[in-house]
Amino acid sequence: MAKPGKHSDEKSLRGIERTFFVSSKAVQGRALLQSDRHAMLLIDTMRSYVNARKFVIHDFVVMPNHLHVLITVDNMMSIEKANAAN
Numbered sequence: 001m002a003k004p005g006k007h008s009d010e011k012s013l014r015g016i017e018r019t020f021f022v023s024s025k026a027v028q029g030r031a032l033l034q035s036d037r038h039a040m041l042l043i044d045t046m047r048s049y050v051n052a053r054k055f056v057i058h059d060f061v062v063m064p065n066h067l068h069v070l071i072t073v074d075n076m077m078s079i080e081k082a083n084a085a086n
Contacts, residue, residue, distance in 0.1 A: 016075055017072055017073065017074055017075055018072065018073055018079070019058070019070065019071065019072040020070075020071050020072075020073070020079055021068070021069075021070055022067075022068070022069045022070075022079075023066060023067065023068050024066060024067045025065060025066040026065045026066065029065050030065060031064040031065045032064075032065065033062050033065065033066075033067070034065075039062045042062060042067065043062065046060065053074075054073075054077065055071050055072060055073045055074070055077065056071065056072040057070070057071055058070040058071070058072065
């Protein structure tokens with residue numbers, strides 16, 4: 001598969017599914033996800049987005065202060081808009 005250029009036109013990228021490895025860290029490295037309650041809220045939210053077919057999650061890891069997720073967005077979705085409300 002060809003790799004899109006750094007400054008590729010966004011519309012030209014919409015015709016293919018794309019898979020991303022995403023990492024997100026809590027502000028100032030705070031352990032916001034340390035409690036089961038907060039971690040499960042995040043996991044439930046990700047599951048609701050998967051059920052709404054916004055994206056596919058292949059695997060994820062929730063750590064006390066950060067998250068790693070392997071995610072695929074379809075040909076009509078950008079990674080930036082994958083978490084936006086319908």
